[in-house]
Amino acid sequence: MGGGLKKVEEVLIRDQLDVIYSESKALLRNERHQDLALLFKLVNRVPNATNELKKIVENHIYEMGINTIERVSGTAINDPKLYIETILDIHKKYLILVQNVFNNAQDFIIALDKVKKRLTQTAGSTTKSPELLARYCDILLRKGNKGVEETDLEEKFNQIMIVFNYVEDKDVYQKFYSRMLAKRLVGQLSASDDYEESMISKLKQAGGYEYTSKLQRMFQDIGVSKTLVPEYEKYRENHRATGIADFSILVLSSNSWPFSAPPNFILPIELKLTFDSFTDFYIHRHNGRKLTCLHQHSKGELQTFFTRQKYILQVSTYQMVVLLLFNKALNWTVERMQDETQIKSELLLQVLFGLLKSKLLVCTDINEDELDEDLKDTNIKLNYSIRLATNFKSKKLRINLNVPLKSVE
Known part of the structure; x- marks a missing residue:
């Protein structure tokens, strides 16, 4: 008798599957999770009937995920933290859905994994997700990161690995991560060696020894x-x-x-x-x-002796080379500077542009208004004459003149 009732029950449910599937879409949209859980239990009584429900859930999660990402995409391109946290919010929300509504069923877990992989691949491009993830790591691992308490960092690293596991092109991520790690190490910008090693250890667990071997050699x-x-x-x-x-x-x-x-x-x-x-x-x-x-990655300090007040100038190697010329002569044309240093012209013009804007150097061929507003490095001509600003003054005794240059990596 029991077997017969079960058969009748199965037939009755099967006859109503189209209605049930249609209703499930509405329940998902309206987040009526208790009703959805009851509907899942009902469908689960019919062999293979959950396959269609799984597709409906998968499509719903993907559609909602893409809509969420698109809402923040304009800002997220320049805000890695927003982008990664948006991905993580989607992950958390629908993981809870699968666990609580669909009883952590293996088919639905696999479906969720497929969606998350699709989201990281289609949200922008296959290179944008790994780049933004690497930039988010860079923010967390740099000195002066005031947005995260130290006790929360390990949890943040674990969350990063959730997104990392769904990144399709992990080599692209490694390329960006390697560049940013190199800049942190060379510039002494890392918040902590322990944090750096913890992050690399997690990447090693996920990607294997070869994946992180260069990162580890950099530390060595x-x-x-x-x-x-x-x-x-x-x-x-x-x-x-x-x-x-x-x-x-x-x-x-x-x-x-x-x-x-x-x-x-x-x-x-x-x-x-x-x-x-x-x-x-x-x-x-x-x-x-x-x-x-x-x-291009070297820097140093110079002390001024041509000003009444002595200043310490924090400069790049290129800036140092240009400024040390004035130990030989008080006036230089741009062309003579290039002959003396053999610095490429486009690079030399960038260096001079920064030093002129700082008012440390003076060019009589450029008027003050042009210097303050419209001057570009390409406006500086080879026959222009450059000298030290002997009346240079600053409120700071240590002056950082070292700014990034376009043509230097």
Whole structure:
């Protein structure tokens, strides 16, 4: 008797499946989860009847997810945090739906995973999702991140890995992550080595040893470099080297870091003595190796002696090379500067543009109004004459002039 009733029940439900499927769409739209759970139990009594329901749920989640992402897409392109948190909100909302309404059924979990993968692939492009995810990591791992408490960071890393698992092109993510990690390490911008290592460890668990091997070698290079400067100091004392500036250095493996060698130019003697001395020390220790200086990632400090008040200038290597020219002569044409330094013209013009805007240098061929408003680096001509601004003044004693340049990575 019981078997007969079950058969009758199955037939009755099967006859009403079209109505039930139609009703399920309305229940999903209106988020009537209790009614939807009852409907699922009903459909689950009929063999294979949940397949169509699963498709309905999958399409609903995808449609709602895309609509949610599109609502924030204009802002999210420039706000990685908003983009990733939107993806995570979608994940959390529909994971709860699958768990509570569909009893964590395996078919529905698989359907949810498919949707999340589609969302990360179609939300913008296959490269935009990994780039925004890497940029979000960069925000969390940099110094000065005031938006997240330290105790919440590990949870944020776990959430990042949820999105990472649905990124289709993980190599694109690794490329962006590697570049940003390199800038954090070289610029000493990381909030904590422990956080960096924790994030890499999670990526290693998800992507394997080879996926993170270059990232780990980058960390090793930083550690080894910390031992080099004190060893070089001993070498310098033993060889009685003179005229060497105080400096710190990072020696990076060329095949592990996403950096390329900059165009050649002529180092002033003040810098060349130091670089040559360290090169001799390093080659003596590692015969057969070659050092290439990444000037585009180097920086330093100069002290002014031409002003009444002495200032410390925080500058890029290129800015330093230009400013040190004024130890040789008080006036330089742009053309003579280029001949003396061999810095590429488009790069030299950018450097001069920044120094003129800072009012540290003066060009009599450019009027004050043009300098404040319309000046572009391309407006600076080779025959223009440049000199130090002997009346330079600043409220700050330490002045940061080091700004990013367009043609330098």
